[in-house]
Every structure is written in structure tokens, then in C-alpha cells.
Amino acid sequence: MHPASNPSTPLPSPQRVARCLAELTGLRDREQLQQRLAGHLVEHFQPVRAQVCRRHDERMGGWDILALHGPPAEPGEQECQALLEALGREHPLQLAELPGRAFYPLPGSHGAQAVLQLQLEASPSEAHQLVADEILRVYRNVIGLLDYGERDGLTGLLNRKSFDETFMRLAALSARSEAGLSGCDGRRHWHSGDPCFLAVIDIDHFKRVNDGFGHLVGDEVLLLVARLMGETLRQHDRLYRFGGEEFVVLLSCSQDDGAQAALERLRERVARYAFPQVGELTISAGFTRIDADDTPEQAFGRADKAVYAAKDGGRDQVRSFDELLAEGAVAEAATGGVDFF
Numbered sequence: 069m070h071p072a073s074n075p076s077t078p079l080p081s082p083q084r085v086a087r088c089l090a091e092l093t094g095l096r097d098r099e100q101l102q103q104r105l106a107g108h109l110v111e112h113f114q115p116v117r118a119q120v121c122r123r124h125d126e127r128m129g130g131w132d133i134l135a136l137h138g139p140p141a142e143p144g145e146q147e148c149q150a151l152l153e154a155l156g157r158e159h160p161l162q163l164a165e166l167p168g169r170a171f172y173p174l175p176g177s178h179g180a181q182a183v184l185q186l187q188l189e190a191s192p193s194e195a196h197q198l199v200a201d202e203i204l205r206v207y208r209n210v211i212g213l214l215d216y217g218e219r220d221g222l223t224g225l226l227n228r229k230s231f232d233e234t235f236m237r238l239a240a241l242s243a244r245s246e247a248g249l250s251g252c253d254g255r256r257h258w259h260s261g262d263p264c265f266l267a268v269i270d271i272d273h274f275k276r277v278n279d280g281f282g283h284l285v286g287d288e289v290l291l292l293v294a295r296l297m298g299e300t301l302r303q304h305d306r307l308y309r310f311g312g313e314e315f316v317v318l319l320s321c322s323q324d325d326g327a328q329a330a331l332e333r334l335r336e337r338v339a340r341y342a343f344p345q346v347g348e349l350t351i352s353a354g355f356t357r358i359d360a361d362d363t364p365e366q367a368f369g370r371a372d373k374a375v376y377a378a379k380d381g382g383r384d385q386v387r388s389f390d391e392l393l394a395e396g397a398v399a400e401a402a403t404g405g406v407d408f409f
């Protein structure tokens with residue numbers, strides 16, 4: 069049974085709603101946007117408990133919990149089902165079997181999927197829900213505009229625009245990992261104790277595709293490789309194309325060999341895929357761990373050297389710069405000497 073409608077929570081004044089919308093439409097940082105939206109919804113509904121649940125690994129399941137109001141509570145089986153259902157929705161979810169609970173999808177944080185889980189003392193009035201729905205709609209529109217500006221037109225992957233900022237955030241997380249720290253810092257998409265990596269992925273002999281089948285088919289191959297990347301790598305890995313036939317990935321893995329395994333999975337997936345007209349294709353990948361004092365240019369330069377090693381070694385392989393360095397196969401990357409895109 070649903071708890072009775074709660075008439076005691078006053079409807080927000082038009083000024084407050086306008087202030088909320090002005091704030092949300094003025095933000096450009098997705099995490100900040102997500103946090104402020106959650107904050108406004110909490111203020112709006114005045115729940116007994118509110119927490120943001122982030123899905124941290126698509127394959128393994130599991131949720132990262134960020135308590136906004138009241139103590140955090142691990143979602144039970146039914147709640148996990150509801151969270152999953154809410155993820156893909158445009159509208160909030162309320163279920164008869166979970167009275168007093170509301171699940172607000174918080175989409176758009178670069179693949180990190182999150183839901184605001186509210187525990188209410190009483191069902192909100194229809195007018196309350198309507199206002200919250202409209203706030204959510206404006207939020208989605210802002211995310212849509214951000215996507216439009218930050219994504220590559222052909223593949224839908226991220227473009228160069230947000231790369232540096234994300235990279236610097238990862239370098240800071242790597243600093244925590246080097247210091248042996250871990251735990252939730254409240255603003256993460258990644259586990260703050262995990263090492264982070266930059267990978268460069270290059271389609272082998274792509275020129276032959278263009279020369280043999282034409283640029284339209286070449287473009288389709290780029291699109292399909294991007295799709296395979298999205299399907300194979302994890303939700304919170306960030307996938308970029310800055311133009312050309314080269315892709316960049318920022319990923320965090322709980323162990324050092326996790327990046328190698330993730331990229332191997334992608335390499336195998338591409339090698340097994342039958343590309344329309346073209347047939348078989350392979351990729352070469354190189355990666356490096358991101359250090360605390362790295363610049364994007366330095367890390368990219370190292371990963372790029374590893375790609376060259378993969379090409380030299382016969383293509384269709386994944387190489388780690390750090391391993392190549394340990395083997396003496398490459399020299400330490402010169403600082404700043406690499407052309408970056």
C-alpha cells in the first residue's frame with residue numbers, strides 16, 4: 069500500500085523553481101549537474117532518506133552508494149531490480165511493491181549510470197511530482213546540449229573538448245592510488261584507489277579500407293569499431309575519437325593487468341567481427357598508466373609509442389608502454405616532445 073499523500077511538504081514557489089532551473093542550465097560539468105539535480109530533488113521532496121546509486125560495473129553488477137540525506141542503505145534485491153529498471157527510463161519510477169520509494173534516473177554523466185533513490189514518508193502530491201518531472205526534463209535537455217557539443221559527429225564518442233579535464237581528474241585519482249588511498253570522495257566515477265590508464269587504439273591497415281571500398285565504407289568501419297568499444301569496455305571507461313582512425317580510451321582498473329585484459333577483450337572482439345563488405349579487420353592498441361604528474365601529452369606520447377611497438381610486432385596486439393620500458397624495448401618518453409593530435 070502506498071503511504072498517504074503528504075500535504076505537509078509545501079509546493080516550491082515559482083521563484084525557487086526558476087532559481088533551480090537557472091542554476092541547472094548554467095552548469096557545464098556533468099557531475100556537478102547530477103549532484104545539483106539530486107540536491108534540488110531532495111529539497112523538493114524532503115525525503116526520510118536519499119542516496120545516489122551508481123552502477124559501478126555492468127558485468128559484475130553492484131552499486132556505489134552516495135548518501136545525500138540519512139544514513140546510506142545497501143539496496144535489497146527488489147530495490148536493485150527497481151534501480152536497474154529506472155536506469156533506462158526518462159521518467160521516475162514508483163512501484164506498488166515498494167511503497168514510499170521513488171527512483172529518479174540521473175542520466176548523462178559520461179556513461180556512469182546513476183539513480184536517485186528516495187525514501188519518502190508519504191507519497192508526494194501530483195503537483196510535486198509534476199514539478200520534479202519538469203525539472204528532470206530540463207536537466208535532460210541540458211545533458212543533450214552538452215552531448216551535442218562534446219561528441220564526435222560520426223561515432224558519437226567523446227571529442228577532444230572534455231578530454232583534458234577528465235585526464236587531470238584521473239591523474240589526481242592516480243595520485244591517490246600511488247599513495248595507497250582508496251574510498252569514495254563523493255565526486256568520483258571511478259574508484260579513487262584504482263590506477264588509471266590511457267590507451268590509444270588504431271585500426272590496422274585502415275588506408276586499405278578507404279582505398280579498396282571508399283570513404284563511406286571506411287566511415288562505417290569507424291562507427292562499428294566505436295560501437296564494439298562501447299559494448300566491450302566498461303560503462304565508466306571514457307571513449308574518445310578526436311578525428312582520424314585512432315581512438316583514445318581513459319580507463320581505470322582495479323589491478324594493473326586489468327587494462328591489458330580489457331583491451332585484449334576488445335582486440336579479440338574486433339578480430340572476430342565480420343565487417344560488412346570489408347570482412348575481417350584488426351586493431352593495435354597501446355596503453356600506459358597515468359601518473360600523478362602526467363600531462364595529457366606525455367601520457368598520450370607513451371601510449372602512442374606502445375601502439376607503434378604493437379604495429380612493429382605484427383599488428384593485432386595490445387602492448388603496455390610500462391612493460392616495454394621494463395623490457396628495455398623503448399626509452400622513457402621525452403617530456404613534451406610528442407605531437408598531440
Ligand SMILES: Nc1nc2c(ncn2[C@@H]2O[C@H](COP(=O)(O)OP(=O)(O)OP(=O)(O)O)[C@@H](O)[C@H]2O)c(=O)[nH]1
Nearest residue numbers: 270271272273274275276278283286287311312313
Ligand atoms: N573513412 C575515413 N577515413 C579516415 C578518416 N580519418 C582518417 N582516415 C584515413 O585513415 C587512414 C590512415 O592510414 P594510415 O595512417 O596510413 O595507417 P593504416 O593504413 O591504418 O596503417 P597502420 O596504422 O600502419 O596499420 C588514411 O587513409 C586516412 O585518410 C575518417 O574520418 N574517415
